[in-house]
Amino acid sequence: MLNESRRRAYLTAMQVVSWLPRTELPFAAPSRPELLVLDEVPVAPVIAQPVAKAKVVVAPSAPAERPKIEVPRPSVTVRAASKPVVEADVAPVVAKAAPVPPPRFALQLLRAGRCLVLVELPTGGAFQSRDPAYLLLKDMLRAAGLPDSPQIIGEPIRWPLLRRGNVDQGPDAAREFVQGFLMARLEDAECACLWLIGLPAVRFAGEVNAESFNRELEIEGLGCAWALPGLELLMDEPHRKADVWQAMRRLMARWKPINE
Incomplete structure (x- = not known):
């Protein structure tokens, strides 16, 4: 369990200016009643922020499909280029005839x-x-x-x-x-x-x-x-x-x- 000084140090490091505990904290300073009204306003932005972030993350999904379109293009080019090479390699082999040894x-x-x-x-x-x-x-x-x-x-x-x-x-x-x-x-x-x-x-x-x-x-x-x-x-x-x-x-x- 954190004491008050260490708890404030963590909140300061997280850049939290105002906060309101859900339950009474041990070893904590007494709460001021006027903060209860002010803390109700920032609750909505805090909840809405994750939704906005979720939309930003989902948006780049459309460009992620671009590699699927580009992947077949190199393969077609490679096959078309490789076909003449195969024919060029096979043609000389077929053209060569094994010499017939002379009968004895x-x-x-x-x-x-x-x-x-x-x-x-x-x-x-x-x-x-x-x-x-x-x-x-x-x-x-x-x-x-x-x-x-x-x-x-x-x-x-x-x-x-x-x-x-x-x-x-x-x-x-x-x-x-x-x-x-x-x-x-x-x-x-x-x-x-x-x-x-x-x-x-x-x-x-x-x-x-x-x-x-x-x-x-x-x-x-x-x-x-x-x-x-x-x-x-x-x-x-x-x-x-x-x-x-x-x-x-x-x-x-x-x-x-x-x-x-």
Whole structure:
């Protein structure tokens, strides 16, 4: 509880000139009756002041909504500006095409009677007389009624031709080279049917895939051709030999003499 001197010091610090306690204060000086009339007048302004202040505080609420209007404006500008940047970044990536590595294969051209045989070399090297793949080829030629000692024509075709350099050695270039090589050999002697043994021979001479194995093909510039699985594949999967034999029986009339 405050004494009179300290109470007056607090009121003076708060710049309160006149005041009237609601109850009798202990240790306070006696009240003067004339102050009771004068203190009734300032009561109304004291109560009205907080209302006026409340109106002043509420009034700035209207400008407070201005940031809500301004916030979307920068975002629209940023999106519009960022769109060309994204397109500029994506366009070069789409335009770039991954380089196609050159195919790798080795093919050997042989002549057996009235047929030319373009066969894949399983090991990449020339056939040897005791190679299992070469012995299988001899058996196939014998079963077809052709000489089982075929004549080797030229050196093996090994692709890619160059190990270095900027020359195009992709699939299209390989196809043109193989077909051009065969066309030149066909001009030298007659060919009743061109055997294509192995996927590289079928793909780059006949322009077909493994789905065409054991089928007869008609190739522009090369004439009639027969697509066969590779020798190594026939040794690994012997059940394929039955399909080869059935296809051979249908085509045998092309290269066998009529009187046989």
